[in-house]
Amino acid sequence: MKGYELLQEMEQIDPGYVLEAAGDPPAPRKRRWAPWGAAAACLCVVLLLALWGGRPQEGNRFSVTAYALEAGDPAQPLEASRLVEAQDVIGSYFDGETLYINLCLKYEGENLQSVDFIAKEGSFAKQIIGDPRAGENPPQLYVGADSRLAVYGDVFEPIGDTLTLRDQTDLDGVLLFWCGPAEDTMDHPDSIGIKAVATFRDGQTQAADLSVDLTGSTGMGIAGCGKTSEEDIARWNAQFDYYTTLPLEDCELLEDSVEDVTGKEVYEARIGTGISFLRDFDMLEFDENGVYRSGYGEDGGEVYMPVLKKEEGRLYGMVYRVPEELRYKD
């Protein structure tokens, strides 16, 4: 039997099931993410500014940006033109119950007294870079071509659904996260809705709605040790070991992915709809065949493996796809 026939034969199932699925979806067991409205399909970040409370007084000015994705130097406010170029890489941490997504919130303005960021769903949490509670050499996650630190260890301090900033430097040395209950690392909403309310020194307020679009993004995450079982960790490690030792000749080389990266700083490996960055080539440990394997990535049910190969004095980046029959099985 072929897939098409099975699809056709689905019509044989109990009519009761057909009727069940004809109506509204069953009530969720846990919670559901409310859709926060349509976001532009190809933009990683959508910024909407709405003025409340009438025309602001002369001199009061306020703008905000929010992103969960690699977008160059986070010290620089995002320009609209750069939003389109932002890469689809999320830094996240999953502890078995809660998914933390690294988020950058920036604002600028004049005569500002404070800015409240209010999560429409979920809440905020933070990590302190260098927090001794995280232990020595805690797991750290760097994302993007510029290796932005996204996760430091596994100690998170809950903030609640409102984050109040009186100064942009309030976030210095701090990693900010949006967080919510999740069943796995992929269980994130399509977008994160945040309302930002600026209070000016003259008492006036101004609000902005932000929506951080996560559709089509690739999660670069740490599976945490906090509430995750030893069994899960062992399974993830086994999966990593399995893929990094899988013979490449048994996998499918994606020819379009091959790129001569000799002398370049970064190889952008396409993992399905996302990108994995390989950089600092000089610091990587290549095997005796001149091959470096960074691990694996999953997207759309497929498993991909970014690889660097040294050949005749050149360095090539490439991506292999793992055939279904060779995928890791528990």
Add this chain to the structure above:
Amino acid sequence: MEDEKIVELYMGRDEAAIGATAEKYGPRLRSLSFGIVGDWQAAEECENGTYLAAWEAIPPHEPRGYLYAFLARITRHLSLNVCRDRARLKRGAFLQELTAEMEQCLPAPDDLERRLDQLTLRQALDGFLGTLTPEKRYVFLRRYWYMDPIADIARRCGFSQSKVKTMLLRMRRGLKEYFEQEGYDL
């Protein structure tokens, strides 16, 4: 009109049955077909074909408690045939995507123990669906019975698309394992 009464009209060979069916279920059937064939004219043809097929099938069938499921099954069948026959490029791609996903549910041929007849296949599918939670079953059926796009299912359920994709991936693996464990060969 109540389903019971509409079925009674069919049973009594009263042509008003078709009008009553169209009035109650026409838009839903057309919409179901449109989701598969991708154009309204073909969807209308499938809808009309459904009425004709229902007229011929009732009696002997008496779908008193499940008239919509009965009609929708016919519509789905006709729509898939239209899609396959016309080999529309765009819908072909859509169908290929679904077909490829279904391929992942099929056990390896060397697990051969017995081939499935239609009745056994139905029992196998029903058995697997019975193992799912209502939430998962809803997602599975919206995708593989109603053939909804991932984005539509995500919107309906209030899930992210990535969650729907992950759920479907796991359920496809689950169905394959179910077939293998139960010793079915397709």
